[in-house]
Amino acid sequence: MSVAKKDYKRITVKTLVDMKANGEKISMLTAYDYTMAKIVDGAGVDVILVGDSASNVMAGHETTLPITLDQMIYHAAGVVRAIERSLVVVDLPFGSYQSDPKEALRSAIRIMKESGGHAVKLEGGKEVKESIKRILNAGIPVMGHLGLTPQSIYKFGTYTVRAKEEQEAEKLKEDALMLERIGCFAIVLEKIPAKLAQEVAESISIPVIGIGAGNGVDGQVLVLHDMLGMTHEFHPRFLRRYMNLYEDMTNSISQYVKDVKDLDFPNEEEQY
Numbered sequence: 001m002s003v004a005k006k007d008y009k010r011i012t013v014k015t016l017v018d019m020k021a022n023g024e025k026i027s028m029l030t031a032y033d034y035t036m037a038k039i040v041d042g043a044g045v046d047v048i049l050v051g052d053s054a055s056n057v058m059a060g061h062e063t064t065l066p067i068t069l070d071q072m073i074y075h076a077a078g079v080v081r082a083i084e085r086s087l088v089v090v091d092l093p094f095g096s097y098q099s100d101p102k103e104a105l106r107s108a109i110r111i112m113k114e115s116g117g118h119a120v121k122l123e124g125g126k127e128v129k130e131s132i133k134r135i136l137n138a139g140i141p142v143m144g145h146l147g148l149t150p151q152s153i154y155k156f157g158t159y160t161v162r163a164k165e166e167q168e169a170e171k172l173k174e175d176a177l178m179l180e181r182i183g184c185f186a187i188v189l190e191k192i193p194a195k196l197a198q199e200v201a202e203s204i205s206i207p208v209i210g211i212g213a214g215n216g217v218d219g220q221v222l223v224l225h226d227m228l229g230m231t232h233e234f235h236p237r238f239l240r241r242y243m244n245l246y247e248d249m250t251n252s253i254s255q256y257v258k259d260v261k262d263l264d265f266p267n268e269e270e271q272y
């Protein structure tokens with residue numbers, strides 16, 4: 001049974017800002033297809049992120065870099081067809097916004113037109129400021145993403161906690177203020193110290209959604225397949241697994257194989 005607040009008929013970017021102002025925490029999960037998005041939306045999740053983590057989770061790539069704009073649009077369109085209440089935010093994939101603001105706008109417009117998503121998310125601070133401004137000027141809501149930004153994994157070299165050093169923490173704080181100032185409606189903070197994340201959340205009026213950023217922020221996001229325990233090789237400290245679907249699915253599928261081999265399936269009632 002869902003304990004989410006159902007009194008918002010439809011979540012908009014304004015709803016999220018109001019939630020922060022009212023002290024109500026925001027729930028966000030990823031989804032990449034129609035069937036999963038229908039369950040996530042029906043369970044009362046406020047924001048569905050069609051994350052470029054689809055590159056890992058759905059396509060089996062090692063990083064988020066290979067996924068294309070066309071593939072993101074394909075995933076997002078399925079999600080949008082499923083939802084009744086959640087806000088759908090779609091990641092701009094690597095290479096679709098970094099080179100120049102015009103290309104960033106073209107990519108964001110394709111996402112909005114071809115998938116029906118409600119907003120886009122992109123990674124980075126002042127390096128992508130002009131691209132974000134261009135997208136915002138076209139009336140497209142933008143969610144920022146700071147801290148561990150997986151599209152820059154080859155620059156970082158590792159997925160460890162970011163902004164532990166003073167200099168990087170200062171830049172992150174400046175970037176968060178800048179993202180609020182230019183008009184982003186929310187920011188994801190990934191894998192940074194909880195104290196820093198709380199400080200950022202308290203310094204701005206737009207919602208800060210954390211993943212591995214502690215409890216002092218305005219909402220939480222997890223990758224759906226991780227929190228359901230469908231993936232099992234990934235054990236970051238911040239991940240709470242609510243199910244062990246890897247084991248349950250493996251057991252069910254093994255049972256099916258056995259039933260077929262033993263001529264137990266289909267039985268009399270399961271045929272015409």
Ligand code: KIV
Pocket residue numbers: 030049050051052053054091188190211221223
């Ligand atoms: O792509 C993704 O799933 C994300 C979340 C980890 C925030 O960006």
